[in-house]
Amino acid sequence: MRLSSKDTLHLSIPFLVLSGITDARTEQGQAMIAFGPVPSRRLGRSLGINNIPPKLCSYSCVYCQVGRTIAFETGRQRFYEPERILDEVRERVRQTTELGETIDYLAFVPDGEPTLDLELGRSIEALKPLGIKIAVICNSSLIDQDEVKLALAPADWVSLKVDSTIEHVWRKIDRPHRSLKLDRILEGMLEFRDMYKGELVTETMLVSGMNDGKENMEAVAAFLSSLKPDKAYLSIPTRPPAEKRVRLPEEGALIRAHQILEKQVGKVEYLIGYEGDAFASTGDAEQDLLSITAVHPMREDAVEKLLAKSGAPRSVVENLVAEDRLIEMEYDGHRFYVRRFSKGKN
């Protein structure tokens, strides 16, 4: 099993165990600090770091793949000594290297919010001598705190969650701890952007009828135009969500979201759970179309160019549409093609 969008949400350790990818628990059933590496579309092969206890979070997102939040917290605490994190990660790196496997990133992706760890910054610093780039996927909720900005600063790559910049939508989808204030979080993200030297990306998880509408996406786009992330990712809940009522957005909503963001942020990509290398030019028109449309909607003229370049007939597209692997849609006066992703809605 490939976990190509594994980085779209905080990783589920039981899922990793079941998938046979890694033994993520000790014999006593305790979560291991270091696990993987697992394939991730954004980070390549990333070795996961679980720096907090299970499902400790400041949000209880309706789409969370690890269920409702058990320990609802905003207070930062000390969980593991940075030396212990370093020991476990170093050992995992050694085992992985011995197997001849590579690691592109050490990624803080616990089953909860990694910035709740008071030792996050020291742990990142402790891992630096391993010479592997360090990533943190966080929900942004504590970024208004200067200590959190400083903790994230030494990381090479940081992902901030921006599901909504509209108060009632944010409350509905992310279900934040009552002490959190959206305006302070947004301000904190902008301040972090000013000081941060690494690669900054955002992730917006789209849920049908909650935040995939035009109004919300325009508000998110306006904010991202100030934040200027290196890349904005749009994701969808690809695994069972905390709440059964969560529905995948329609393809039209996904195209609209992409178009709206693209006008404000140069680089926008989907994370919709497909395997394969996006944009890998194989010379095989069918494969190229499927790879590219998994990341971007393609306008008809771009599709025509791709077909011409590989000398492929128009029937390649028609067959993919007939097989329901590609969807043809009109949007904003143009015809677009997008990868079918909403079969078997959850």
Ligand code: SF4
């Ligand atoms: S931020 Fe949301 S998705 Fe991430 S662990 Fe917390 S509740 Fe789950």
